[in-house]
Amino acid sequence: MISDEPWWKTAVVYQIYPRSFADSNGDGIGDLPGIIGRLDYLAGLGVDVLWLSPVYPSPQDDNGYDISDYQGIDPVFGTLDDFDRLVAEAHRRGLKIVMDLVVNHTSDEHPWFVESRSSTNNPKRDWYWWRPPRAGMAGGDPGAEPTNWRSFFSGPTWHFDETTGEYYLHLFSRKQPDLNWENPEVRQAVHAMMRWWIDRGVDGFRMDVINMISKDTALPDGVALAGQALGDGSPFYICGPRIHEFLNELNSAVFDSPLLTVGEMPGVTLEQAVEFTAPDRREVDMVFQFEHVGLDQGASKWDIRPFRLHDLKATFGRWQAGLADAGWNSLYWNNHDQPRVVSRFGDDSPEHRVRAATMLGTVLHMHRGTPYVYQGEELGMTNVPFRSIDDFRDIESVNHYAEATAAGEDPAAVLVSLRKMSRDNARTPMQWDDSPNAGFTTGTPWLAVNPNYPTVNASKATADPDSVFHYYRRLIELRHTEPVVAHGDFTMLLPDDDRVYAFTRRLGDVELLVLGNFSGDTVPTDLSGQSEVLIANYPPDTGDPIVLRPWEARVYRRAS
Missing domain, CATH: 3.20.20.80 (Glycosidases)
Structure with missing residues (x-):
């Protein structure tokens, strides 16, 4: 229910x-x-x-x-x-x-990370991802990072920390070390x-x-x-x-x-x-x-x-x-x-x-x-x-x-x-x-x-x-007052049309027809409204079949 x-x-x-x-x-x-x-x-x-x-x-x-x-x-x-x-x-x-x-x-200034980076045997060391340089390479050298992963914010995901001679993982900024959820x-x-x-x-x-x-x-x-x-x-x-x-x-x-x-x-x-x-x-x-x-x-x-x-x-x-x-x-x-x-x-x-x-x-x-x-x-x-x-x-x-x-x-x-x-x-x-x-x-x-x-x-x-x-x-009010908006099923119409977005929502005997013109053109359709306009961003147009004006939106409420 x-x-x-x-x-x-x-x-x-x-x-x-x-x-x-x-x-x-x-x-x-x-x-x-x-x-x-x-x-x-x-x-x-x-x-x-x-x-x-x-x-x-x-x-x-x-x-x-x-x-x-x-x-x-x-x-x-x-x-x-x-x-x-x-x-x-x-x-x-x-x-x-x-x-x-x-x-x-977290931030690298979070107390957890401050402790974690302080020494290799700190109780919070394993709260973050720490790894030594690649075998045979010195920390800080190009390519010495433990993996070759790229950060979302450019550069490698690993930053060399001279305090302990190891790298820590940061998928984002080097000031955002990743927490180790394995712990x-x-x-x-x-x-x-x-x-x-x-x-x-x-x-x-x-x-x-x-x-x-x-x-x-x-x-x-x-x-x-x-x-x-x-x-x-x-x-x-x-x-x-x-x-x-x-x-x-x-x-x-x-x-x-x-x-x-x-x-x-x-x-x-x-x-x-x-x-x-x-x-x-x-x-x-x-x-x-x-x-x-x-x-x-x-x-x-x-x-x-x-x-x-x-x-x-x-x-x-x-x-x-x-x-x-x-x-x-x-x-x-x-x-x-x-x-x-x-x-x-x-x-x-x-x-x-x-x-x-x-x-x-x-x-x-x-x-x-x-x-x-x-x-x-x-x-x-x-x-x-x-x-x-x-x-x-x-x-x-x-x-x-x-x-x-x-x-x-x-x-x-x-x-x-x-x-x-x-x-x-x-x-x-x-x-x-x-x-x-x-x-x-x-x-x-x-x-x-x-x-x-x-x-x-x-x-x-x-x-x-x-x-x-x-x-x-008014859109928000519709979600609160029309159960079909929140709970109705969804059916896509005109899936290949490159200008008109159209779909229906149905709950019980109430159906909504939703139309959006994603263009600055006037676009004729073969769709028919034949019902109450629930919301629209232009003054009413009673033409049938529907012709959408530039960037027009309409929602029809059709009860059966």
Whole structure:
């Protein structure tokens, strides 16, 4: 019965990147009091859950995803008292709080790692992955790393530590050493930390790269990457041999109440996701998969390819069908790691931005799964016209530019790909109004505000009934009031059409027909509405068969 379904199936999650959301004290960095001051805005949008990117103490090498204390709040964001007040004020408005959990790695400044690197016989030595140089080679020499794996942030995954003469593993920045989950003491410490946050009122966790916590303990070399000395080690750390055991153990040790758990899982397959999210396996409620946000990429995220709609339909359709009977989908276009979707898959020109943004929102929210809205998505925020590498702050982008230009690539061409795909596109400050710095701060923002803020901002959007904001509010309301949106089955239509995305949702005798025009053209279809228009981003057009205007979205409700 629908009444027995978990609460998060009818929920909408709003992701906050605290550093860029709202600054209360004028230091140019968003903070917890700033979020508290905007809770009424979020409640007005109608979302159910606020997911906070990391606010723990951190050296900020990777903008907070390098945690130096799991049971505190970084002073730049506020205090634990501020956090407790945020939880209380959110709960008072019916909003739940989900924390970002980063336990594949810590900061190299975390006390655990400080102890681990102090000597080879320290009790916490085995809390991280330490290995000697390759046989016959000296530590620090080129190629002496224990494996040939390439880091996600460029260069090798191993860093030589002169204190003990060994290397430690870091899949990301060298300041983000990987925890060794093979050690039961590590797992128990993580479980205890999570229970501590639950006791403070947290309603769930988004778990960062959680499918990388189990490694093949043999640590084999990966297949060499074309033109590089380094190799692809991902087969030995993505969904490793004990991943299901570790997640089931975590679930049993921590989640004894109806919390929301979502696992970010790069490289996860549909078949693996079915196992991770099947309720009887007690691992996670849903996963973040990356197939659809890799469709416009070649060998790397910087190798940008044309977006083809039928590829998107094939990917979404497979995941809808594959998780129809067991497990659950998470639905997203944007997050702190992805460029703005209206610029990426839509049209961010002044003429089409609003309708492209609302069409994209319609298509996503009408799928089966839990939708995630990233801050500013509900305003139709766009990518940023970065002028030079000096405008970027993201470590991944800065490292890529340095490595690519050192290898002889044209700096101008590298900047073109950065402007399109850099994570900084998502991290520019939230655009609240048309005052200086978009109302984000009275100081100097840590990352420059998108220059289009005088026209794209929350103040204008909330005052305009035809804005992206109010359209998203209506989309979210539909999920709450129309059971078919959350619980209906899914059938793809027109799978090979390269401009129109069409599908139905059905529950009992209610069927929805969802249409989205992914083009700036007027497109005739052979589809017929013959029913009530539930939501649309253009004034009504009663023509039959349906003709879609540029970037048009319609949802028909058909009762039989």
